[in-house]
Amino acid sequence: MLEGRDLSIAFGGVRAVAGVNLRVERGELAGLIGPNGAGKTTLLRLLTGVLAPDSGSVRFEGRDVTQMPIHRRAQLGFVLTHQIVRPFRDMTVLDNVMVAAATQVTLRPWRALVSVDTRPARLRAQALLARLGIADAADKPARSVPLGYLKRMQVARALALEPRLLMLDEPLAGLNYTEAARFADLIAQLNAEGITIVLVEHNLGEVTRIARRLLVLHNGAVLAEGVPRDVMARHDVRDAYLGADQDAVAHA
Amino acid sequence: MDYYLSVATFAALNVILALGLNLISGFCGQVSLGHAAFYGLGAYGAALCSVAGLPMGLSVAVGMMVAGAFGILTGFAALRVREDFLAIVTMGVGFLFLGAVRKQAWLGAEMGIAKIPSPLDKWGYAMLAIGGAVALLLLSLHVRRSWMGRAFGAVAQDEDAARSIGIDVSGYKIAAFFIGTAAAGLAGGIYAHMTQLIVPDAFNFVQSVTILAMVVVGGIGSTLGVVAGAVLLTLMPEMFRFINDYKLLVYGGLLLAVMRFSPEGLAGLVHRWTGRRLA
Numbered sequence: 001m002l003e004g005r006d007l008s009i010a011f012g013g014v015r016a017v018a019g020v021n022l023r024v025e026r027g028e029l030a031g032l033i034g035p036n037g038a039g040k041t042t043l044l045r046l047l048t049g050v051l052a053p054d055s056g057s058v059r060f061e062g063r064d065v066t067q068m069p070i071h072r073r074a075q076l077g078f079v080l081t082h083q084i085v086r087p088f089r090d091m092t093v094l095d096n097v098m099v100a101a102a103t104q105v106t107l108r109p110w111r112a113l114v115s116v117d118t119r120p121a122r123l124r125a126q127a128l129l130a131r132l133g134i135a136d137a138a139d140k141p142a143r144s145v146p147l148g149y150l151k152r153m154q155v156a157r158a159l160a161l162e163p164r165l166l167m168l169d170e171p172l173a174g175l176n177y178t179e180a181a182r183f184a185d186l187i188a189q190l191n192a193e194g195i196t197i198v199l200v201e202h203n204l205g206e207v208t209r210i211a212r213r214l215l216v217l218h219n220g221a222v223l224a225e226g227v228p229r230d231v232m233a234r235h236d237v238r239d240a241y242l243g244a245d246q247d248a249v250a251h252a
Numbered sequence: 253m254d255y256y257l258s259v260a261t262f263a264a265l266n267v268i269l270a271l272g273l274n275l276i277s278g279f280c281g282q283v284s285l286g287h288a289a290f291y292g293l294g295a296y297g298a299a300l301c302s303v304a305g306l307p308m309g310l311s312v313a314v315g316m317m318v319a320g321a322f323g324i325l326t327g328f329a330a331l332r333v334r335e336d337f338l339a340i341v342t343m344g345v346g347f348l349f350l351g352a353v354r355k356q357a358w359l360g361a362e363m364g365i366a367k368i369p370s371p372l373d374k375w376g377y378a379m380l381a382i383g384g385a386v387a388l389l390l391l392s393l394h395v396r397r398s399w400m401g402r403a404f405g406a407v408a409q410d411e412d413a414a415r416s417i418g419i420d421v422s423g424y425k426i427a428a429f430f431i432g433t434a435a436a437g438l439a440g441g442i443y444a445h446m447t448q449l450i451v452p453d454a455f456n457f458v459q460s461v462t463i464l465a466m467v468v469v470g471g472i473g474s475t476l477g478v479v480a481g482a483v484l485l486t487l488m489p490e491m492f493r494f495i496n497d498y499k500l501l502v503y504g505g506l507l508l509a510v511m512r513f514s515p516e517g518l519a520g521l522v523h524r525w526t527g528r529r530l531a
């Protein structure tokens with residue numbers, strides 16, 4: 001479904017992503033892990049078009065999308081949620097999800113100008129908020145709700161786009177233990193419903209629980225790849241994490 | 253009577269200018285410090301057509317299109333630069349317009365264009381300007397309710413987030429610039445026919461700051477607030493003649509004061525006092 005070939009990018013002297021090849025198969029739930037600064041976020045940004053790679057290419061469903069703008073990829077169903085939540089702060093939580101639910105209408109500015117019917121988008125947004133358990137905050141301005149809500153709102157917004165491939169950058173960060181477990185269950189359930197998911201997470205306990213395949217990034221390159229149990233047992237993977245944060249491995 | 257009529261006409265023209273800028277800056281979040289240039293483009297475009305013998309309606313339409321076309325070009329510039337720099341780019345557009353017009357013989361250079369045909373009487377221009385202002389008011393209220401307004405809001409608040417939910421940020425910025433600058437062109441066309449004489453200085457930086465001050469004093473983003481701001485700042489120099497000599501100082505100071513003490517302008521005050529948000 002998604003294929004990144006030989007992707008590289010450098011910031012100044014830092015090779016944040018260096019020659020990464022990866023494939024994501026339709027229907028899978030893949031975990032992308034690696035210590036802080038490994039290049040996970042940067043890799044997602046290259047894949048979704050937030051950043052243009054110095055070299056390499058991205059194919060989505062057989063089509064080269066390397067040069068395609070982000071909003072077009074999002075319209076194709078290739079959607080990213082940001083590691084740092086990016087709500088529209090002055091809109092309500094409901095409005096945040098509604099704008100995403102209306103992409104068919106907002107596709108062309110001139111069409112958007114003559115469209116005032118908000119009902120279909122509102123109904124869909126309300127259903128998504130309910131599904132993510134944040135319906136009680138629907139009418140609050142996004143700037144005033146807690147992080148746990150914003151994290152879920154961001155996923156609701158992504159789901160409103162009816163994604164076929166969803167890339168989640170640390171959706172569990174900042175959630176407490178039970179919230180994280182429940183949210184991970186939801187992610188697994190979305191995957192079971194047919195959405196292909198790439199999950200970047202530091203919460204190794206939850207990723208190894210729900211992902212069927214792991215990809216380990218270290219210093220901008222793929223260090224290991226395979227089923228979670230095998231990958232986590234590898235010495236080089238443990239060493240990569242030990243250098244960065246021991247607790248994460250102990251936790252897994 | 254004539255005096256009141258002409259004040260009313262100028263107030264209406266300023267409403268058109270301010271609402272146009274509000275669409276760009278208030279709705280879509282794009283700063284513009286050169287709005288007077290589009291007012292001028294509309295005036296020059298319409299004046300040239302009228303002098304060449306075209307009927308006034310057609311001339312005004314051409315003026316709008318000329319302003320809108322340059323608005324689209326400016327919109328493309330807005331895609332390349334970030335917020336703070338856009339202020340400088342749009343200011344540059346304003347100076348570029350003035351610089352170019354002042355040097356072009358076919359545009360009358362410093363002397364401007366005189367003897368523009370004027371088919372209407374004072375009442376006619378007043379009705380035309382007020383009609384235009386009402387049309388723009390209704391358009392603004394409609395845009396705010398439409399999906400275009402919601403998408404503008406997303407672009408204004410966080411471009412990157414807007415992109416990642418599939419919004420064509422570039423398309424919306426260009427649309428905002430087109431509508432807002434074509435509106436300024438409309439005001440310019442009416443102005444040119446009414447005064448029968450246009451000179452470059454009518455569209456200078458002070459004029460741009462004046463329009464911006466109307467938007468900010470009224471409450472950036474609030475249609476009704478901006479209408480009030482435009483009317484108020486049109487009447488002020490009429491009541492206090494000395495303001496005319498210190499326009500840049502007075503309006504610049506007013507701008508800073510509002511941004512410091514009531515960033516949401518008159519609309520913000522109404523909200524604070526009555527608890528109601530102005531459209």
Ligand SMILES: Nc1ncnc2c1ncn2[C@@H]1O[C@H](COP(=O)(O)OP(=O)(O)OP(=O)(O)O)[C@@H](O)[C@H]1O
Nearest residue numbers: 011014016034035036037038039040041042043083
């Ligand atoms: N815009 C940027 N400019 C300069 N350097 C950057 C930029 N973005 C990322 N980097 C650098 O690239 C490297 C990879 O960063 P990245 O954010 O992709 O890591 P990550 O794996 O997502 O880390 P984390 O787990 O902390 O989120 C880091 O060294 C980072 O400092």
Ligand SMILES: [Mg+2]
Nearest residue numbers: 040041042083
């Ligand atoms: Mg990251």
